[in-house]
Amino acid sequence: KVCFCDTNGELGTKTLSELQSKYGEGNAMFQTCDVSLQQPMENLFKKVKETFGCLDIVCNNAGIGGEVYPLWEKTIDVNLKGTTRGTLLALEHMRTDKGGKGGVIINISSAAGLNVNPLSPVYSATKAGIIALTRSLAMNSEVKSAGVRLNVVCPAFVDTDLIKEINDDNCLDVQKASKFIEMIGVVSKEVVVDCFMELVRDVNQNGAVVKCSKMDGTQYTSIEVKPVT
Template sequence: MFSGKVAIITGSAQGLGKAFSRVLLEQGGKVCLSDVNPNVLEKTYEEFKAEFADSVFSLPCDVTEKEQLREVFRRTKETFGRIDLVVNNAGIVHEVQWEKCIDINLNGTIRGTQLGLEYLRRDNGGNGGVILNMASLAGIFPVNYTPVYCATKHAIIGYTRSWALHPDAVNNGVRLVCLCPSFVDTDMIKMDDKSKYIGPDLAQSVLDKHGVMSIDKITQEFLNAIGDETNNGVSIAITKEGVKNIPSPRP
């Protein structure tokens, strides 16, 4: 499905970003790994390089720095000759450092989406493709212990849905979609730093109630999302109970 195609994935040194990168490489794709943590990024790059040779390269990037992110796109196009998929995956949870949370989660996604449209759209020399933005079940339902995080994810869904309806995307072969998982077994949900929540006891109780999904489950839905050409403006809610596609309302 992805053989010969090229992806940029932010926050791909570990967690879901790393898993998404691996599955695309296993399908014969090419991936630019990008992450704010250069040490972890280098380890992931060396691991993938040993398996997939020249199908992968890496470039450290802080998505809050627009010129760093632009360089990721420029270098990917220069290295692989094309870009087919942009995954805006970088994100954090932090209710105390809330400005940082907004700048990474929301502003980083907006920056990545705008660059993705610039490089993918056919009237600008692209081949069309997919922009997948990582939202969350917290983008669909309110969450009392992470209101800022919740706000960023609601905004990502609204932003993605809006671009999915825009003629500049539709007429140039660019689809946009959101993945909205509940708790996934990554470092983001570890409770070792309770200061990032407003009411860590609330967070723990919800985590205990709803449980944690495996990364493999999200990876499969990731593949379904990018492979299904009817998915545009769709928010894909993923829980332990199942998967639900929530189409974009039309004005």
């Protein structure tokens, strides 16, 4: 059973119809929702729990790009605040010490969050924040004892509308970005999905940071963890 949300109601309804046709009407649900807004997100999680009974897996995947005002503020609202909002709400519903059954949260960041990205610094900052958020919560002893795992996927350029819509609003140098994409290559959505599913299935993975790209394939990234004193 799956519920997905998007601001694009028309596309969401079309996708819902396809899923219901393949898996049955009772196994898929769509809600129009803006992840940058608290109340709609709270309503979404409540609706899912009422409909399906519990949450086992949550994927925070919403992301946009914007490097000029006011788009850079919206980028932070959607990418970082939206993912934070979805993660914390998921924890509220999943934690065994709060009535949940445990589960796994997979956040979608970007290779831009692992590297210096002078072409899209605001976007890069939001994605770096997602990595820090995910790993910090994964290492929290209370979260671990409450039966929730958190991992993060960091794709490079993926075959989506985002890279097809590069312009002066979401990139500081369109020409350089286009050349960089050509050099790095574009990874298929299926590769990212496979990476996601691996982190869902492997119960030993908690706090994992996995990069996937056309050039290097799938790589588990090692980031030093220093104990808090």
